[in-house]
Amino acid sequence: MPKSAVETVEEFLSDDPKKWGKLSSDINYRRLELLLLRDILLELKNLNK
Numbered sequence: 001m002p003k004s005a006v007e008t009v010e011e012f013l014s015d016d017p018k019k020w021g022k023l024s025s026d027i028n029y030r031r032l033e034l035l036l037l038r039d040i041l042l043e044l045k046n047l048n049k
Contacts, residue, residue, distance in 0.1 A: 014020075
């Protein structure tokens with residue numbers, strides 16, 4: 001039986017600072033990864049001109 005939307009969301013509503021710290025760290029890491037990939041793409045486009 002699939003979980004309800006409420007049960008799914010409750011997993012993310014923890015007051016545990018460790019969970020929030022890890023999530024924040026993951027988000028910042030993914031943002032930096034996307035920025036780097038964008039810069040590489042822009043550089044490749046400039047080289048192909």
